[in-house]
Amino acid sequence: MKEFKITSNLINSQIIGKSSSIGARSVFEGTVRDINGGHDVIKLEYECYKSLAIKEGNKILDEASEKFGLIDAFCIHRVGTLEIGETAVIVVATSGHRDEAFKGCRYIIDEVKCRVPIWKKEHYQDGETEWLKGAG
């Protein structure tokens, strides 16, 4: 199974089904932290260019499956307003053995963070807001 999804609903790693035919399942969950660069963050806002995000996300899953021989490659990213501690992104990679599962999971989240058109705006305790700059 390969699927890249964008949702405005709450997500958690329980939403991912388990298969009995695999040996290794690596899960990454990215959550909203309460401090960034010395600022007290009270919430985050994620925005997405959905049609291109889904195309690029699926391309990354295809690449990971090809490179690491994954059985399943899955990623779901949340958009909208997120509170501290909520899950922003989940990646699941499954394979016959742990090495491919770990590497595939890492590849997917790294590529998503630098290629998929999603943007994060932080809201601070002092009322200020800022779109994060990204790596360019």
Place this chain on the structure above:
Amino acid sequence: MENTLQIQVIYFAKLRDLIGLDGEIFSMEEGNNPSDVLASIKKKHNIDIGTKFKIAVNDEFSQWNIKLNNGDKLVFIPPVTGG
């Protein structure tokens, strides 16, 4: 007389906040490319939004020097910060 191209420009994130619009239509000349549209945006809104963008034309990543066609949907993609 040269044909006019109607180009739909969509703004996201920081770019949308800076310009104050979700999108707008620009009338461009035949042979124009995304760099020309960016120059028009800067001129119209009198702001310096930089050049640190990727380009998408009709929901596919594209290039700064691609020749635009009438009715194209153009997005300037600021550095992404998902995850």
